[in-house]
Amino acid sequence: MNRLNHLLNFVLLGLLVLSQSCSTESAGEKATSTHVLWYDKPATYFEESLVLGNGKMGASVFGGVESDKIYLNDITLWSGEPVDPYMNPEAYKFIPEIREALANENYELADKLNHNLMGKYSQSYAPLGTLFLNFQHNGNVENYHRELDIDKAVSTTSYQVDGVTYKREYFVSYPDQIMVVKLSADKKDALNFAVKFDSQLRFNTSADNDLLKVEGYAPYQALPNYHAGDEEPIKFDENRGTRFSTYMKVESDGGNSMYTDSVLTVSGASEAVLYVSIATSFNGFDKDPAKEGLNNQAIAQQQLNDADKKGVDKIEEAHIADYNMLMNRVQLDLGETTAPELPTDERLKRYFSGAEDKNLEVLYFQYGRYLLIASSRTEGVPANLQGLWNPHLQPPWSSNYTMNINVEENYWMVETGNLSEMHRPLLSFIGNVAKTGAVTAKTFYGVDKGWASCHNSDIWAMSNPVGGFGEGDPVWACWNMSGPWLSTHLWEHYQFTQDIDFLKNEGYPLMKGAAEFCLNWMVEDKNGNLITSPSTSPENKYITDKGYRGATLYGATSDLAMIRECFLQTIQASKVLNVDDEFRAEMEQALAKMYPYQVGKKGNLQEWYYDWEDAEPKHRHQSHLFGLHPGNHITPDETPELAKACKTTLEIKGDETTGWSKGWRINLWARLLDGNHAYKMYRELLSYVDPSGNETQYSKGGGTYPNLFDAHPPFQIDGNFGGSAGVIEMLMQSHQNQIDLLPALPDVWPAGSVSGICARGGYEIAMDWSEGKLNSVTVIAKAGGSTKLVCQGKEKEIELAQGESLTLEW
Incomplete structure (x- = not known):
């Protein structure tokens, strides 16, 4: 009975959070929403469109009146084909020369030699095409929404023309793998429209009974837009590359439907339902999509047939139920707001001017969760730099997996935000990368144990250092530490789920492989400390005491921070599983010998082995602070001197930086227990930015586009995910058998409540607070065990059985 009471209390607290949010919205005639983005005009730019997705198919809806435009994507539609990991089989032979140059402090020579440790560029995430819905409207448009x-x-989308109200409803279903567009007019026979398709890829269209069919294929090569060589960047071959099918069918109430080779037309209807089915031939990272691919035509046809039989009402019902099962797990209320109801773009501009809008802060947080559900439900294919939505044939940075922060940041809130299932695409992708990475470790680095991965990857799980075989700059091309960083996600997943089978069969073997590479890659410096050589610090350059500006060095702090975290976690995992005593001892011995963190003359945490100056003191990357976040071996309590040095580093860097970097800094300031500074960065992340297309603007700093997409600029989705993660870090942090409640609560959130967020150890948390003080907390144990709750100077030890909950008045 006691356990039942606890569960009831937890449910009631969740309902309290929801009711508080609803009461805020109903306080005025039109209160600001925590769950609706809305606009009073159609989108002109991609960064104004409203995006939908089911984790595989993506749609960006513009909502035009005479012509509605919908960009279509499929997360498995990339350029290229399986990578040859043996692309540079003798690269490792240059390692001794580079190490010798570094030992002689000849950094210029080391930089030149490092060009030999480069392979091919990643492939690019491709835009599938654009759907056009053209309408016959004559007259003035009113009441657009x-x-x-x-x-x-x-x-x-809704509007009125000549007294007729037109409405369109769009969604992309995960259970039925179909996109639905419902169209209606409130006057009989007033609905007239035509559907057309276009694409930057190779394609043809045809009519087949009551279907409009599109068949096409992606390029077998799409080099980055920063590629400087003479080689043709985009290459098509009808016998190579991933195939795609897009099939469309309409059902109308009244009127007539007609299909030609390129157009689907509906005339004189009152209502219509358009079904859009998409499939590709992608069959895994190691399968040729042209010769060993899936039957995309059969899959697209089957999805359409099944949808037709099921009917739109049941499809929508299943879609909403599936989505709500994930989205509704977490509720957040940050207290009363006085913000007026405005279109979302105007609301963002008002907030940018310094006005209060707590519900916009909640909306942005939940929008991050929405985007993750929409872009991360395909095995082996994680959310990329743009999540799932990309209109460019040569997108910024190939819309690939940039692994020196960006793909990892995409998943920082997946566990804390109670979306653990959305972690699967990344976790399974790591397994793929480890396979090519075993070859990369041998051929690029001369290491026969474990696996290595570098700066970029793609759907083909490439793991090699990029740079076009010497064309690139070592400052970004030659970094090789994404293996230990990626491996931390495996341990995170176990910590939150307590899934011992996952750890034993999948997580630990991959963690061990990453650790094995690191053990065999490190060498001793002149004092007998273990370091990496050569190394770089992601995308940043140093200035030596002799004035040389370079990238290649030995013992970069970020390398050693990631290796430390990898070793610490792998040691813990081996203890949980009670395996590999000898290997565990090797890691423990290596940890004791590693070159220690250094505090520089400015009080900062050194980024370089020596106390050198940064070429860009305010550089967007802060990789050497990895131990503070996302790692946790630097903390204000356990390592106060290092935490203080991290704080000084952030102060030197300043707050003006790109979107994803602001997302990272929110989390860093939260880990430093400075909620007010974390909140300042959160506000700045929501700075309004005009749509910028494909232009990279490092100097202007990051922010948010009208549709709440993160502006790097240009658009990168990692800032959205990093920002959402940062909100939870302000409200709750969890480490070794301890859950810190409200550790970095900003002054501007004195009252509020949250439910459904998750803590390490397999716990789910709900709590409410007022006047900056915790009132009550409810803990549910998903796995069972003991932990310590800490808040504002008070501690309480609790022990719960699996499924049991406990509510405490604080």
Whole structure:
């Protein structure tokens, strides 16, 4: 009975959070929403469109009146084909020369030699095509409204022309793998429209009974837009590359439907439902999509047939139920708001001017969760730099997996935000990368144990250092530490789920492989400390005491921080599983010998082996602070001197930086227990930015586009995910058998409540607070065990059985 009471208390607290949020919205005639993005005009730019997705198929809806435009994507549609990991089989032979140059402090020579440790570029995430819905409207448009309701993952567009109200409703279903567009007019026979398709890829269209069919294929090569060589960047071959099929069918109430080779037309209808089915031939990272691919035509046809039989009402019902099962797990209320109801872009501009809008802060947090659900549900294919949504044939940075921060940042809130299932695409992708990475370790680095991965990857799980075989700059091309960073996600997943089978069969073997590479890659410096050589610090350059500006060095702090975290976690995992005593001892001995952190003359945490100056003191990357976040071996309590040095580093860097970097700094300031500074960065992340297309603007700093996409600029989705993660870090942090409640609560959130967020150890938390003080907390144990709750100077030890909950008045 006691356990039942606890569960009831937890449910009631969750309902309290929801009711508080609802009461805030109903306080005025039109209160600001925590779950709806809306606008009073159609989108002109991609960064104004409203995006939908089911983890595989993506749609960016513009909501035009005479012509509606919908960009289509499929997360498995990339350029290229399986990578040859043996692309540079003798690269490792240059390692001794580079190490010798570094030992002689000849950094210029080391930089030149490092060009030999480069392979091919990654491939690019491709835009599938554009759907056009053209309407016959004559007259003035009134009462235009378009919105995205992230409580339902449904977008709508409505307006009036000549007294007729037209409405469109769009959603992309995960259970039925279909996109649906419902169209209606409130006057009989007033609905007239035509559907057309276009693409930057190779394609043809045809009519087949009551279907409009598109068949096409992606390029077998799409080099980055920063490629400087003479080689043709985009290459198509009808016998190579990933195939795609897009099949469309319409059902109308009244009127007539007609299909030609390129157009689907509906005339004189009152209502219509357009089904869009997409499939590709992608069959895994190691399968040729042209010769060993899936039957994309059969899959697209089957999805359409099944949808037709099921009917739109049941499809929508299943879509919303599936989505709500994930989205509704977490509720957040940050207290009363006085912000007026405005279109979301105007609301963002008002907030940018310094005005209060707590519900916009909640909306942005939940929008991050929405985007992750929409872009991360395909095995082996994680959310990329743009999540799932990309209109460019040569997108910024190939819209690939940039692994020196970006793909990892995408998943910082996947466990804390109670979306653990969305972690699977990344976790399974790591297993793929480890396979090519075993070859990379041998051929590029001369290491016969474990696996290595570097700066970039793609759907083909490439792991090699990039740079076009010497074309690139070592400052970004030659970094090789993404293996230990990626491996931390395996341990994170175990810590939150307590899934021992996952750890034993999948997580630990991959963690061990990453650790094995690191053990065999490190060498001793002149004092007998273990270091990496050669190394770089992601995308940043140093200035030596002799004035040389370079990238290649030995013992970069970020390398050693990631290796430390990898070793510490792998040691813990081996203890949990009670395996590999000898290997564990090797890691423990290596940890004791590693070159220690150094505090520089400015009080900062040194980024370089020596106390050198940064070529860019305010550089966007802060990789050497990895031990503070996302790692946790630097903490204010356990390592106060190092935490203080991290703080000084952030102060030197300043707050003006790109979108994803602001997302990282929110989390770093939260780990330093400075909620007010974390909140300052959160506000700055929501700075309004005009759409910028494909232009990279490092100097202007990051922010948010009208559709709440993160502006690097240009668009990168990692800032959205990093920002959402940062909100949870301000409200709750968890480490070794301890859950810290409200550790970095900013002054501007004196009252609020949250439910459904998750802590390490397999716990789910709900709590409410007022006047900056915790009132009550409810803990549910998903796995069972003991932990310590800490808040504002008070500690309470608790022990719960699996499924048991406990509510405490604080």
